[in-house]
Amino acid sequence: MRQSACEYLKNMSYQRLNVEPSFNFHEWLVGFTDGSGCFSITQQSQNLQCTFKITQSVYNYRVLYYIKKNIGYGSITQDGFKRVQYCIRDTKILKQIILPIFEIYPLHTSKHIVYVLWKQALLYPELRSVVQSRILSASYLTCLDNLFEVKPIEVTKQSDSDVRRAILSKSLSQKRLEPTKSWIVGFVEADGSFFLTKKGSEGDIVHTFCITQKHDYALLEQLKKRFHIKAKIKHNQKTKAYVLETTNTRNIRFLIQFFHGTFKGMKSLEYRIWARSFVKNKGLSDELLTVQNQLRKLKKVKV
Incomplete structure (x- = not known):
């Protein structure tokens, strides 16, 4: 007898109780930042100010409130049309709260390069104008594939070699680290896609999972x-991006179990619609077409 979608997903939660590590918000946050976060230096009055920012569509504002609630600091404001942003600009909070998170739990994308430069600017205010130009320069943006090309700015003659060794050591350790589940959940919540698409000569509608990255091929591997x-x-070739995509039934089943009950924002709604339709409607063209249109409407709301 075929299980209902609710029974299938409920059974998965029981199967995972003794095999999955507990959720780590800080690792999730680093993953989400790798997908949608920004470390920047902006002009405020007469001073250059370091900022940690995450921007989302108004459609997904709830995830920003989730982040703010767990961090305990920051502000959420409008950022243009249909966009909202979570920001922390307070130097004390950045040093005491944000910096330790990203030092303990590493970024896994090439955003690590910008973070290394941003951290120097945060710790050494006199370097902020130099760091700002480096972050914005084409030479740094074009070397994002290679963590080993990061060169720390000279702070003092005595400390330069120590800073250089520390950054190289950090890069080497990151090269060996595998992303944790909490990081993956955060990253996919920011950058992953669950959708239905037509496949084959007969135009069968199939469930699809996809992640696209412009620089981080190794991460996709x-x-x-x-x-x-x-x-x-x-x-x-058109977007100049790498694409990891699967429609394989076994992969989809694995992904449904892997991400069950993990997402914090509106990705949870997209995932549930996608996952339940796989369990309940797989192979039923009319029903899947309805689900496909439903997911497309949600996507339009996000834009």
Whole structure:
């Protein structure tokens, strides 16, 4: 007898009780930041100010309130049309709260390069104008694929070599680290896509999972391995981005179980619609077409 979607998803939660590590908000936050966060230096009156910021569509404002509630600091404001942003500009809070999180739990994308520069600006205010130009310069943006190209700004003759060794050591350790589940959940919540698409000559509607990255091919390889995806990572010539995508039934089942009950924002709604339709409607074209249109409408709301 075929299980209902609710029974299937409920059974998965029981299966995971003794095998999954507990959720780590800080790791989740680092993953979400790797996907949607920003470390910047902006002009405020006569001073340059370091800022930690995460921007989302108004559609997903709830995830920013979730972040603010857990961090305990920061502000949420409008950021143009249909966009909201969570910001922390207070130097004391950045040093005491934000910096330790990203020192303990590393970024896994090339955003790590910007973070290293931003951290120097936060700790050494006299370097902020130099760091700002480096972050914005084309030379740094074009080397984002290679963590080893990061060169720390000279602080003093005595400390320069120590800073350089520390950053190189950090980069080396990151190269060996595998993303944790909490990080992956945060990253996919920010950058992953769950949708339905037509496949094959008969136009069958199939469930699809996709992540796109412009610079971080190595990270996609790690996720490909973690999700047991056999499909090759493709390079989109039009967007100049790498694409990890699967429609494989076994992969989809694994992903449904992996992400069950994990998302904090509106991604949870998209995931639930996607996952339940796989369990309940797989192979039923009319029903899947309805779900496909439903997910497309949600996507339009986000834009």
